[in-house]
Amino acid sequence: MRLEKCWFCSSTVYPGHGITFVRNDATIFKFCRSKCHKNFKMKRNPRKVKWTKASRKLAGKELVKDATFDMERRRNRPEKYDREVMHKTVKAMQKIDEIRQKRADRLWEKRMANAKQQQTAADKRQLEREIHLIKAPSMEPEAVSEQEPMQEEKVVQQQDEKLAQKQKKKLRIPVERPRQKLQRMQE
Amino acid sequence: MPLYNFKTIKVVPTGKDFIDIVLSRTQRQTPTVVHNGWAITRIRSFYMRKVKYTQSNWHDKLSQILDDFPKVDDIHPFYADLLNVLYDKDHFKLALGQLNMARNLIGKVAQDYVRLLKYGDSLYRCKQLKRAALGRMCTIMKKQTASLAYLEQVRQHMSRLPSIDPNTRTLLVCGYPNVGKSSFMNKITRADVDVQPYAFTTKSLFIGHMDYKYLRWQVIDTPGILDRPLEERNTIEMQSVTALAHLRAAVLYIVDISEQCGYTIAQQAALFHSIKPLFASKPLLVVANKTDAASIEALSPEDQAILRELVVEAAKTSAGAGVVLDADALAREANLLKMSTLTEEGVMDVKQLACDRLLASRVEMKLQGKRVKDITNRIHVSQPQSRDGSGGKADPKSARPACIPTSVLAKRAAATSGAGPSQPAADAEETELQLQERLGGAGVYSADMRKRWQLSNPGWKYDIAPEIIEGHNIADFIDPDIEAKLADLEAEEDALAAAAAAEGIDMDLDDLTPEEMELLGQIKNRKRVLVASHRRRKSAANNHSVMPRGRDVDRIINTDQMKKSLDWMGYNTDKAVARVRSQSRTGRKRMRSEGPAGMDVDGAGDVVMEPPQKRIHSSKSRSMSRGRALSTSEPGAGKGIRDASQRNKAIKISDKAMRKRGKQARRGEGDRHIPDLKPKHLLTGKRGKGKTDRR
Numbered sequence: 087m088r089l090e091k092c093w094f095c096s097s098t099v100y101p102g103h104g105i106t107f108v109r110n111d112a113t114i115f116k117f118c119r120s121k122c123h124k125n126f127k128m129k130r131n132p133r134k135v136k137w138t139k140a141s142r143k144l145a146g147k148e149l150v151k152d153a154t155f156d157m158e159r160r161r162n163r164p165e166k167y168d169r170e171v172m173h174k175t176v177k178a179m180q181k182i183d184e185i186r187q188k189r190a191d192r193l194w195e196k197r198m199a200n201a202k203q204q205q206t207a208a209d210k211r212q213l214e215r216e217i218h219l220i221k222a223p224s225m226e227p228e229a230v231s232e233q234e235p236m237q238e239e240k241v242v243q244q245q246d247e248k249l250a251q252k253q254k255k256k257l258r259i260p261v262e263r264p265r266q267k268l269q270r271m272q273e
Numbered sequence: 274m275p276l277y278n279f280k281t282i283k284v285v286p287t288g289k290d291f292i293d294i295v296l297s298r299t300q301r302q303t304p305t306v307v308h309n310g311w312a313i314t315r316i317r318s319f320y321m322r323k324v325k326y327t328q329s330n331w332h333d334k335l336s337q338i339l340d341d342f343p344k345v346d347d348i349h350p351f352y353a354d355l356l357n358v359l360y361d362k363d364h365f366k367l368a369l370g371q372l373n374m375a376r377n378l379i380g381k382v383a384q385d386y387v388r389l390l391k392y393g394d395s396l397y398r399c400k401q402l403k404r405a406a407l408g409r410m411c412t413i414m415k416k417q418t419a420s421l422a423y424l425e426q427v428r429q430h431m432s433r434l435p436s437i438d439p440n441t442r443t444l445l446v447c448g449y450p451n452v453g454k455s456s457f458m459n460k461i462t463r464a465d466v467d468v469q470p471y472a473f474t475t476k477s478l479f480i481g482h483m484d485y486k487y488l489r490w491q492v493i494d495t496p497g498i499l500d501r502p503l504e505e506r507n508t509i510e511m512q513s514v515t516a517l518a519h520l521r522a523a524v525l526y527i528v529d530i531s532e533q534c535g536y537t538i539a540q541q542a543a544l545f546h547s548i549k550p551l552f553a554s555k556p557l558l559v560v561a562n563k564t565d566a567a568s569i570e571a572l573s574p575e576d577q578a579i580l581r582e583l584v585v586e587a588a589k590t591s592a593g594a595g596v597v598l599d600a601d602a603l604a605r606e607a608n609l610l611k612m613s614t615l616t617e618e619g620v621m622d623v624k625q626l627a628c629d630r631l632l633a634s635r636v637e638m639k640l641q642g643k644r645v646k647d648i649t650n651r652i653h654v655s656q657p658q659s660r661d662g663s664g665g666k667a668d669p670k671s672a673r674p675a676c677i678p679t680s681v682l683a684k685r686a687a688a689t690s691g692a693g694p695s696q697p698a699a700d701a702e703e704t705e706l707q708l709q710e711r712l713g714g715a716g717v718y719s720a721d722m723r724k725r726w727q728l729s730n731p732g733w734k735y736d737i738a739p740e741i742i743e744g745h746n747i748a749d750f751i752d753p754d755i756e757a758k759l760a761d762l763e764a765e766e767d768a769l770a771a772a773a774a775a776e777g778i779d780m781d782l783d784d785l786t787p788e789e790m791e792l793l794g795q796i797k798n799r800k801r802v803l804v805a806s807h808r809r810r811k812s813a814a815n816n817h818s819v820m821p822r823g824r825d826v827d828r829i830i831n832t833d834q835m836k837k838s839l840d841w842m843g844y845n846t847d848k849a850v851a852r853v854r855s856q857s858r859t860g861r862k863r864m865r866s867e868g869p870a871g872m873d874v875d876g877a878g879d880v881v882m883e884p885p886q887k888r889i890h891s892s893k894s895r896s897m898s899r900g901r902a903l904s905t906s907e908p909g910a911g912k913g914i915r916d917a918s919q920r921n922k923a924i925k926i927s928d929k930a931m932r933k934r935g936k937q938a939r940r941g942e943g944d945r946h947i948p949d950l951k952p953k954h955l956l957t958g959k960r961g962k963g964k965t966d967r968r
Contacts (some may be wrong), residue, residue: 087740087741087746088740088741088746089741089744089745089746098744107634116358151811153761153762153763156752157752157755157758157759158745158749159749160748160749161748161749161751162715165748165751166603166727166728166729167728167733167736167738168728168729168733169730169733169736169750171739171753171755172736172747174755174756174835175747175751175752175755176747178741178750178755178756178759179745179747179750180752181742181757181762181763181951182762183743183745185762185763185766188768188770189766189767192769194309194771200702203284206784206785209785209789209793210785212796213785213792213793213796215788216796216800217792217796219796219799219803220792220796220799220841220842221842221843222839222842222843222844226324264535265592265661
């Protein structure tokens with residue numbers, strides 16, 4: 087009696103659960119539930135299905151290479167039963183599990199810290215860029231006052247104004263939207 | 274034998290047919306339509322193609338004839354000579370050579386005319402050039418009519434030649450005409466050669482096959498030969514001579530001792546001597562035939578002496594062929610080989626002797642050749658040796674007796690010395706069967722599988738060991754030095770934890786303020802609404818009628834709405850609202866209701882409607898306002914309408930019903946509509962046995 091890993095989602099399959107498929111080249115596929123089996127039959131790649139362990143590992147969301155994993159591996163050599171060894175092993179297993187849990191937690195914290203940072207940055211960006219959706223762009227004539235012409239010659243002045251207009255157009259968020267569009271938004 | 278199969282040569286057409294074949298092929302396989310209006314290059318290439326195609330056709334056909342016919346110099350000398358005898362080598366070569374020449378000439382003609390065609394300046398000229406080219410080619414081939422006819426005859430004759438393999442095991446029967454050669458052949462093979470009691474029944478070479486010593490032999494029956502100089506011999510005899518000269522075969526010289534063939538024994542011996550050079554280096558046997566009609570003993574002593582001489586000569590020739598005759602064979606040879614093809618007496622003896630001779634001769638020849646080494650090098654007969662080198666005798670060093678464990682030996686010793694086999698030892702273990710009997714019998718007793726486990730502590734035998742704990746297989750962790758590894762792991766973990774703690778996670782982010790969060794929430798909501806409405810429109814493929822803004826069916830474009838939305842956006846709307854109010858024409862009245870003197874429209878009084886210029890007669894006022902459709906004429910019979918007034922009423926009702934739809938620009942029955950003439954769901958797929966309007 088052993089616990090197997092689901093071929094698709096890598097979850098633990100307890101005895102009496104799931105289904106086993108043996109392909110005609112003698113490859114064995116074990117599935118924890120019909121969901122995984124169906125996904126397999128649909129020829130989905132577990133790496134490309136978000137909810138599987140494989141894809142999470144691929145995305146760096148889980149521990150991938152760790153010393154704790156090296157301690158647990160399938161040994162294909164039968165061992166004679168020894169009570170002492172069994173005692174030691176069971177105790178060690180619990181400790182190994184703790185360590186693994188700690189490491190996983192650390193990884194999670196690190197990931198979350200990054201994510202938070204990114205989310206905040208994105209929020210700020212959105213706030214800055216899309217504020218026009220809820221507020222009319224400020225009508226204060228700050229921008230105009232800054233563009234006071236310094237040159238005396240009229241021609242140059244006109245050119246500058248044109249330039250300024252252009253720059254303004256480029257930089258600012260559209261100030262006046264057509265009435266029609268506003269109406270459509272209202273709908 | 275497939276090497277010399279002349280049956281596959283293709284038919285050679287006569288000169289006239291040949292021309293017809295090629296020209297009609299050109300006509301069929303090249304385009305036939307040409308127009309004067311074409312570009313001259315196109316016309317030229319059209320005719321050039323015809324000329325070239327005809328030439329290549331001639332070339333192919335002639336090449337095939339030249340390839341099909343055997344080259345006299347390349348084939349086996351036997352066939353070369355046979356061709357010479359039968360068809361005259363010179364004539365044959367000449368015919369083929371002429372065809373080759375014709376082929377080259379045609380090639381030249383084509384080349385010349387293609388060159389000329391390049392300068393053809395009109396369709397007519399090009400056509401004439403083509404005609405000339407094809408005509409010259411045909412003329413060349415017409416001159417070959419005789420060669421072609423000759424070759425066709427040769428082909429027909431060759432296809433009927435027996436397929437003789439010059440290199441295989443062969444028996445060759447020869448002698449005077451009518452001595453019984455064909456009879457002998459019929460006896461030993463299944464070939465059914467014509468046998469008649471007159472000379473020259475056999476006019477050409479015949480071939481038959483037989484099996485001897487699991488090998489296949491061919492027997493060649495030759496026409497009879499007369500004793501005269503080579504130059505005087507006719508074609509029939511020459512075939513025999515050719516076969517004798519070129520085939521490496523065992524020759525059977527048949528002598529008719531009864532002289533029924535019309536030639537005396539002396540004459541037959543003379544012939545033997547005159548063609549003796551042909552027998553050189555071949556196994557040769559002289560066979561006396563027709564012993565049923567006359568016996569050798571009854572012959573005159575002179576004839577007997579002649580025959581003996583023949584035998585000796587034959588033995589000599591055979592010796593030259595490498596056949597070493599042992600004493601027994603010589604003794605048999607001393608007596609003439611006798612047979613009677615009538616009674617079949619001695620026929621098989623002759624056959625066997627001839628075959629054995631030939632086989633011995635061929636083996637001898639092969640052994641003398643160079644290639645024999647290739648085979649002898651490959652032959653190896655292995656001689657297995659006994660392992661100990663003693664040829665199976667017992668040797669203490671190499672003895673391999675059965676291995677009996679010491680425990681078994683001890684038990685055996687105990688059994689023999691101590692208690693007899695009938696009484697089991699006191700300490701003998703109880704067998705499972707006995708246990709079962711003692712503990713309740715079959716079905717009750719369950720065998721103890723762990724009884725014989727060999728553990729370091731026997732007390733652990735019946736431990737109940739867990740296999741899985743908390744989602745892990747214990748077996749996966751079993752390791753003799755797990756404690757050391759665990760210690761390493763813990764040390765590593767401590768180091769990592771310390772490193773992580775030292776690094777810390779810098780949360781120096783300036784988070785969004787609650788106000789900012791509120792704004793962001795609003796933005797997101799707004800966006801959601803926009804996206805939803807966009808999707809709604811998109812999913813309908815933007816397939817909605819565009820309502821004119823002025824129509825405003827739902828009455829949403831009004832000042833209140835505008836004020837509301839702009840206020841929300843933060844605009845100051847006071848001016849805008851004021852402007853709208855100033856321009857709207859509140860309180861406007863219909864012109865008709867105005868009094869004839871006119872009156873102020875609104876309080877401002879700045880818009881004064883002019884009275885209509887034209888006076889409207891009161892009597893006509895109704896007709897002026899009436900629509901055109903209202904006709905006063907009576908409706909025709911059969912329309913289901915009583916009179917004009919009822920019809921007009923119906924029209925009014927219908928107009929009223931349509932007014933609203935028209936305003937909303939909805940679809941009505943007057944709109945253009947293309948119905949689905951072939952609804953897919955009714956026309957695709959299999960039809961059941963029931964209704965035809967459903968699938």
